[in-house]
Amino acid sequence: MKIRKILIANRGEIAVRIMKTAKKMKILTVAVRTAAEPDAMYLSFADEIYDNTDDNSEIPVFLDIEKIIAIALKTGADALHPGYGFLAENAYFAQKCLDNKIIFIGPSPDAIYKMGNKTIARKLAIQNGIPLAMGSEGNIGDEEEALTVAEKIGYPVIIKAASGGGGRGMRIVRDPSEMIKMFPIARREAEKAFKDPSVFIEKYIENPKHIEFQILGDKKGNIIHLGERECSIQRKHQKLLEEAPSCALDNALRKKMGNMAVRIARAVKYYSAGTVEFLLDSDKNFYFMEMNTRIQVEHPVTELVTGIDLIEKQIRIAGGESLNLKQEDIRIKGWAIECRINAEDVQSGFAPSPGRIEKMSMPDYPCVRVDTGVREGSVIVANYDSMIAKLIISGKDRKEAITRCKMALDKVWIKGAKTTLPFFRLLVRNQNFQNGNFTTAFIEKDLDQYYYNSEYEEMLAAWLATKLFIEENLQSNSINVDFSDGKEMSPWLLNKRINQF
């Protein structure tokens, strides 16, 4: 069935990203305007806007299954793209779409359910001979069982929520006394976060690399992989920088891991785009972690090295088309790096730093792709994630990509919120990073500072502070503004003061 009109059940950069491809394919799009960000950038990419600003419900509309279905039916959308996050991996929602004759642009509800439940996913992996980190066979009921299982596996172990994902509901436990303390907490957290207190225990692999494989499958049973992504640069399980390919893999290992990824996808008759995540230890042993049944934030790096538009493939597959690609058609060419520029304060432990984006300009080079849902005047609201933009750089090899990345980072201009830019400026200059010598523990263990400033930057800031002080205190012709109560200085005021000089 040919898709004519897609409801975008998402916001921000991924909504923009999907609509760009839909436009290219001459498919109409519907976006939802919300009270939280009524002037958001993604709205200007839609052919049609559904106004939901009078909805004063506490949960965001993008999480409201009944409401989203109703909007799809009302606007006559014959398909729905969930993006990532929100309802993207909700099997019940995917089924609801099908029940209402709306094409869900993603995998089957069955595949979402099985891969979303970590206990089932683990069983499937075992049945299919996929290597797994040693762990409990099913969920763990109480502390006593937890202690027995952990003893058998050997510490350190990790407690994971059966319904969790993306780093949520995980606790590392290093000895029995910690287990007694942490087990009830982990269950309580799982209950609170996922309405399911089930947890299981797994061997904790110390300092691994996070390697994931991009999967594409169609409804006729063709499944291939599009190579790997290196996602080891993460903090508290939140990815910050991703690359494709990974310098930790050679062709033989790539083939072996890729085959395993395809095999686990086949076990749930997977179609659409999906990602199989592995941990790779220092001896190049790899362990299946989970499968994400959606498009990922970091999908652009794969697109840049394969030349394949993953959103387009998702839409075509959802419409019933064949994949038209064989494994041997996939060629990995060059290197791509993605930096997630988030509104976070790297000087305060990556704390969220919401704000209004006053100025924004991005480097304009053929080797730089920018995926963003933010423009000048946009407000980074606390309701949603803190992403401002994804800066995606390509080069003929890793070295060139890093060099270009360094250059591009200096050209990004964002005012109004603190960002992760200084972190990436540090990272691209780090020797271990440049040499590919890093694991998921890199940020916590190898860095003693999370930002880069060049030699003279503090001095220039000091010069500015001194200039302001002189103007306020020592000059008779300065404007008399009372700053003594510590209120913030508005940009227009600062401008006015500067222009006096």
Place this chain on the structure above:
Amino acid sequence: MNDKLHISRLFALSSDNRKYSFSVPLKNKIRIGKRDYTVQLKSDDKYGTYILWKNRRYPLEVVRSRQNKYEILFNDISYIFTVETPFSLQRMKVINTRKGKPGLASVKAPMPGKLLDVLVREGAPILRGEPLVILEAMKMQNEIQSPVNGTILKIHARPNTNVMKDDVLVEIKAD
């Protein structure tokens, strides 16, 4: 200010006590080695306010200022300076030698968020690195750990409440 005519030099002190000295009136040239480089404070529609230095633009914002204290965001990094005259600098040195309260550690919230759990009791002994509270911020659960060995003196944190950045969560009497 009465003494403005007498000031020929100002010092900008960074929060970790690096001292930058500038002559008054302030020049827009800074000497590095044997060369002078021009600093220009500029502003336009595309970039807003910025400093031009060695052919490169640096974004800046004055986040807040209070008396002689300035928080400046320069190229995405915050700096806090106090600007001191030679006299106030001398006075500060005297005060600083009297400050400090040893043996007491206040554990503050590193970021705004929601307290999920408090794992300690008042009066209980605690070791450095042991978890005190679980703080959820954005999507992440953060374990806030004790910075010292000692005894829990007071717990300000309550489960299921929201905290601001720098709110004191737990006070510990260090051993």
